[in-house]
Amino acid sequence: MIRPGRDSDSDGFIALIDACWSRYPGCRLDVDLEVPELRALATYFAGQGGALWAAEHDSRITGMICVRPLDAGAWEICKVYVSPDLHGGGLAHALLDAAEAYAIAAGARELVLWTDTRFDRAHRFYEKRSYVRAGPIRVLHDISNSLEFRYAKPIDGIAVLDAAGAVAAIPRLSAILTACVAEGAGVSFLPPLAPDTARDFWQATARDVAAGHKILLAGWVDGVLAGTVTLVVAMPQNQPYRAEVAKLLVDPAARRAGLARRLMTRLEQEAINAERPLLMLDTRAGSGGEALYRAMGWTLLGVVPGHAVNKDGGLDDTAFYWKRVVV
Numbered sequence: 001m002i003r004p005g006r007d008s009d010s011d012g013f014i015a016l017i018d019a020c021w022s023r024y025p026g027c028r029l030d031v032d033l034e035v036p037e038l039r040a041l042a043t044y045f046a047g048q049g050g051a052l053w054a055a056e057h058d059s060r061i062t063g064m065i066c067v068r069p070l071d072a073g074a075w076e077i078c079k080v081y082v083s084p085d086l087h088g089g090g091l092a093h094a095l096l097d098a099a100e101a102y103a104i105a106a107g108a109r110e111l112v113l114w115t116d117t118r119f120d121r122a123h124r125f126y127e128k129r130s131y132v133r134a135g136p137i138r139v140l141h142d143i144s145n146s147l148e149f150r151y152a153k154p155i156d157g158i159a160v161l162d163a164a165g166a167v168a169a170i171p172r173l174s175a176i177l178t179a180c181v182a183e184g185a186g187v188s189f190l191p192p193l194a195p196d197t198a199r200d201f202w203q204a205t206a207r208d209v210a211a212g213h214k215i216l217l218a219g220w221v222d223g224v225l226a227g228t229v230t231l232v233v234a235m236p237q238n239q240p241y242r243a244e245v246a247k248l249l250v251d252p253a254a255r256r257a258g259l260a261r262r263l264m265t266r267l268e269q270e271a272i273n274a275e276r277p278l279l280m281l282d283t284r285a286g287s288g289g290e291a292l293y294r295a296m297g298w299t300l301l302g303v304v305p306g307h308a309v310n311k312d313g314g315l316d317d318t319a320f321y322w323k324r325v326v327v
């Protein structure tokens with residue numbers, strides 16, 4: 001049962017956090033020295049305009065989560081803990097659902113959280129929930145010598161991912177690529193796309209982002225990372241003002257709500273910022289992508305017949321487009 005947390009849950013919260021931390025070398029909990037608010041956590045978060053939930057089974061506290069407003073529409077998710085014997089059972093998802101829904105109903109436009117660099121299992125969980133690494137590591141100077149990653153996601157918005165963000169986005173980007181390939185999108189791969197192939201592709205993209213060869217954008221809808229597009233800026237020496245658009249992908253569950261258009265609009269802005277006014281791309285002739293590019297003012301260069309194999313083994317024509325984003 002998930003219910004609002006109470007100050008009187010403090011012994012249960014402390015035992016829960018202790019059980020979670022003790023699984024990681026060097027993590028030590030000294031409540032009175034470092035987290036005295038655990039003695040009255042409901043009062044503490046209520047005082048900050050936030051909220052606290054507890055999961056309780058057979059009179060035992062098995063999970064907890066808190067949320068509080070920061071500034072400029074950002075809300076922080078904190079103290080996400082699930083009893084180790086229940087890991088993998090979906091309780092963390094249910095707790096995060098409650099906290100995210102509360103923050104969104106209160107007007108949150110962005111969710112952020114800090115997580116110990118050692119809590120690798122938690123990182124995979126946040127990444128599955130569409131959070132990406134954003135910003136530098138924080139040093140706490142505490143008895144556990146904690147270093148923390150910052151994760152964040154807009155509720156609805158577009159962001160440029162740096163290399164750490166790109167790596168954190170791999171689970172969602174792989175899921176989107178796999179879904180698009182499965183429904184027959186002409187985006188280099190054929191179905192069924194093996195999980196390793198999808199992951200390797202985005203891993204290589206993250207390396208290219210780190211090297212400055214690609215600019216990777218992600219788009220969120222209702223707190224879910226649902227779309228992406230890449231600007232390839234590694235061009236031959238004699239074409240310094242050109243870039244190529246690649247892998248415009250929107251999760252089939254989030255189609256026709258304007259996300260691809262918003263991604264392309266932001267991509268054009270990033271191209272201007274990177275001093276790449278001349279853009280090129282190719283797309284399957286007659287696809288939804290082609291309709292979007294035409295609607296956004298791209299010029300058709302030509303169509304190459306029989307250019308790519310499709311999921312049924314036939315050959316598709318590919319249309320090549322260009323656009324100058326500044327005059």
Ligand SMILES: CC(C)(COP(=O)(O)OP(=O)(O)OC[C@H]1O[C@@H](n2cnc3c(N)ncnc32)[C@H](O)[C@@H]1OP(=O)(O)O)[C@@H](O)C(=O)NCCC(=O)NCCS
Pocket residue numbers: 180185186187247248249250251254255256257258259260261262281282283284287288289290291292293295
């Ligand atoms: C192409 C794709 C990115 C469009 O994503 P989307 O978020 O649904 O697109 P948007 O909602 O932003 O659409 C904007 C406009 O593009 C056009 N468009 C998009 N999808 C279309 C479709 N299937 N048929 C016709 N027009 C379409 C429309 O003009 C649309 O405006 P409207 O909805 O007001 O009519 C998505 O269908 C996709 O991921 N397809 C598979 C991958 C792919 O082919 N990518 C292109 C590679 S070059």
